[in-house]
Amino acid sequence: MTTTTLNHDEAHHHDMPTGWRRWLFSTNHKDIGTLYLLFALTMLFLGGASAMLIRLELFQPGIQLLDPDLYNNLVTNHALIMIFGAVMPAAAGLANWMIPMMIGAPDMALPRMNNLSFWILPAAATMLILSFIVPFFPGGGTQINTGWTLYPPLSVQVGMSMDFLIFAIHLLGISSVLASINIIVTLLNMRAPGMTLMTMPMFCWTWLVTAFLLILVVPVLAGGVTMLLFDRHFGTSFFDAAGGGDPVLFQHLFWFFGHPEVYILLLPSIGVLSHVIPAFSRKPLFGYKSMVGAMLTVATIGMVVWAHHQYTIGMSLGAVTYFMIGTILISIPVGLMIFNFIATMWRGAMTFETPMLFAVAIVLMFTFGGLSGVMLAVVPADMQYHDSMFVVAHFHYVLMPGAVFGLFAGVFYWLPKWTGHMYDETLGKIFFWTNVIGFNITFFPQHFLGLAGMPRRIVDYNMMFTEFNVISSIGAIIFGLSHLLLLYIVIKTIRGGKKAESRAWEGAKGLEWELDSPPAFHTWTVAPQIK
Amino acid sequence: MILRDSQNSDSDEAVLIINPNRNLTWQQSKWLFLFFTFCCSTVAVYFYSIGAWLVLPFAGLEILLIGISIYCQSCCAHSQQIIRIDSKHVRVINSGRVDSEQCFHKSWLKIIRNRDPSGWYPSRLLIGSHGQFIEVGKYLIEEERETLAHNLKSAIEGI
Structure with missing residues (x-):
């Protein structure tokens, strides 16, 4: 043992954070959560702008605004920005804000790592945006026309913008892994005394599973894109058939990441729903244990059915049968979750504030997206639907209600807690209706377009698809512009409004509602009582 | 955060053991x-x-x-802070990755509670003498820190 003396002044390291230092050097989970959410909102508008351009181009047959390569570059960037820049950071923002408050922890387990995992994101976003911009400069090479799947040999052939994209994916992966480790360690080691895993809030459970999935799949994507980089610059032939490689190997690597990624995007929103629906039904969540079981089952099966995205590559009959049955099996635990949500609402004293409206819309539309997923899981049918607009409609019906609407529900549910003000309910409802109606006008016709044979990722289309494309583009304009209202509501709520009580919603349960609205910079100065 | 207080009736030493909250062994x-x-x-x-x-x-x-x-x-x-109070001295032992021990003479000991004026940070409980102070109970929540301050005062006065 050593004997040391600690000076009072030296020990006083708690400086008051102010100005830009508060945000740049922040280790406070609430500040970092806010940064994540603001970043996600910015990227939502960026990704949304690219979607609007895509829909404007598709308003009429023929080539109007965008040449084919630029169109596909926009498709690629739209997907990557929305998935990695908007949805995942928004879910991480909710996790940062809510998990410590929900489990009675003073902060995340590794606060400095938390800071790092956020500040990697702007660098990654810059690289991602550069990958879009670089081809416009002299010597910038060709556009990234591969789509977000980055399949070789096309991705080996495009210009230097692909290198920017590969490094952006690496940075995004590092950020995700750091955040996931932090969340796992926090949830497993920092719960308030008396809070067991099976009494943990459902949002925490969903994030525990999400973080675990991320940890399993991110190294595979990192390995895949590094192999792509090696093929591009170091003379290897991992994916080049002429050199003894196999381009299909990349598809396996990509979809081993890509399919669980769907659940990574969905599960946090399922967690949000597990709080919103009981709160506005004024009933406890129906079947907590079965929800946990269903989620673990979805995650487990979801890890081993990735090749249902690759039915057309020529797999053996045994392989496609396995992947088909596995994929269809996922609908059982997902159906159980939906059943639990409906059973929670059953005979509840329901009220329909904005978060609950989104929750009900999710239950309806996500179920619809899930059903078209079962259609796509069936091999003979998928052979027809593959790479058509039907697939575009399907995954937007899964990811928009399943992930994005869930995040909107979470934002409206917890906004009074974060800001200390109630949002304008009338504006919230207007946002909900314009958003949901706009969404359905945009994507519902795309089912028919796909079934009629319109391919995805093609800038032009046959005249016979014009009517549905016009409807879809009008819907996209309504849908896109409705998000400006979200921005206005958020800013208005931050600036003022009716004071929110600690328990902003009558039926809200959980430790986070024991805290003031807005909560103090450091929370849980009084021990939470876990019954 | 866990605060354990043990006083051996056979000896004149009071011992306070403070651990941070943890769920995993x-x-x-x-x-x-x-x-x-x-x-x-x-x-x-x-x-x-x-x-x-x-x-x-x-x-x-x-x-x-x-x-x-x-x-x-x-x-x-798994780090912990042990405060031993005997008839003459107060020893604060911090055990973790690096162990350290501070010893103060009881007669001169001061207990100071520093509160953050902004309310952003939790208060800090400092003990020491002659301008040299050490923070105790940093793992504790506010209520427990208050209890610790009270226990320390009682132990110092009592022994």
Whole structure:
């Protein structure tokens, strides 16, 4: 043992954070959560702008605004920005804000790592945006026309913008892994005394599973894109058939990441729903244990059915049968979750504030997206639907209600807690209706377009698809512009409004509602009582 | 945060033991790490077997990072502060990755509670003398810190 003396002044390291230092050097989970959410909102508008351009181009047959390569570059960037820049950071923002408050922890387990995992994101976003911009400069090479799947040999052939994209994916992966480790360690080691895993809030459970999935799949994507980089610059032939490689190997690597990624995007929103629906039904969540079981089952099966995205590559009959049955099996635990949500609402004293409206819309539309997923899981049918607009409609019906609407529900549910003000309910409802109606006008016709044979990722289309494309583009304009209202509501709520009580919603349960609205910079100065 | 207070009736020494809150034992932390190692290795080895050997270094780095994170957090969660008060001295022993001990003469000991005027940070409980102070009970919540201050005062006055 050593004997040391600690000076009072030296020990006083708690400086008051102010100005830009508060945000740049922040280790406070609430500040970092806010940064994540603001970043996600910015990227939502960026990704949304690219979607609007895509829909404007598709308003009429023929080539109007965008040449084919630029169109596909926009498709690629739209997907990557929305998935990695908007949805995942928004879910991480909710996790940062809510998990410590929900489990009675003073902060995340590794606060400095938390800071790092956020500040990697702007660098990654810059690289991602550069990958879009670089081809416009002299010597910038060709556009990234591969789509977000980055399949070789096309991705080996495009210009230097692909290198920017590969490094952006690496940075995004590092950020995700750091955040996931932090969340796992926090949830497993920092719960308030008396809070067991099976009494943990459902949002925490969903994030525990999400973080675990991320940890399993991110190294595979990192390995895949590094192999792509090696093929591009170091003379290897991992994916080049002429050199003894196999381009299909990349598809396996990509979809081993890509399919669980769907659940990574969905599960946090399922967690949000597990709080919103009981709160506005004024009933406890129906079947907590079965929800946990269903989620673990979805995650487990979801890890081993990735090749249902690759039915057309020529797999053996045994392989496609396995992947088909596995994929269809996922609908059982997902159906159980939906059943639990409906059973929670059953005979509840329901009220329909904005978060609950989104929750009900999710239950309806996500179920619809899930059903078209079962259609796509069936091999003979998928052979027809593959790479058509039907697939575009399907995954937007899964990811928009399943992930994005869930995040909107979470934002409206917890906004009074974060800001200390109630949002304008009338504006919230207007946002909900314009958003949901706009969404359905945009994507519902795309089912028919796909079934009629319109391919995805093609800038032009046959005249016979014009009517549905016009409807879809009008819907996209309504849908896109409705998000400006979200921005206005958020800013208005931050600036003022009716004071929110600690328990902003009558039926809200959980430790986070024991805290003031807005909560103090450091929370849980009084021990939470876990019954 | 756990505060244990024990006073031996046979001797004139009071002992206060303070631990941060934790849910996992060292053993469970090791099992957790092994679980992650097994899962990540299984995935990496599968892809290695089909020719994607570049997944291995990324999985290895990730396992290393998980190990470091769990180790650092466990070290932090398993550190403890022991305050021994006898008839003449007050000893504060911090045990964790680096052990340290401070000893103060009881007659000169001061107990100071520093509150953050902004209310952003928790208060700090300092004990010491002659301009040299050390923070005690930093793992505690506000209510427990108050109890500790009271217990320290009683122990110092009582013995």
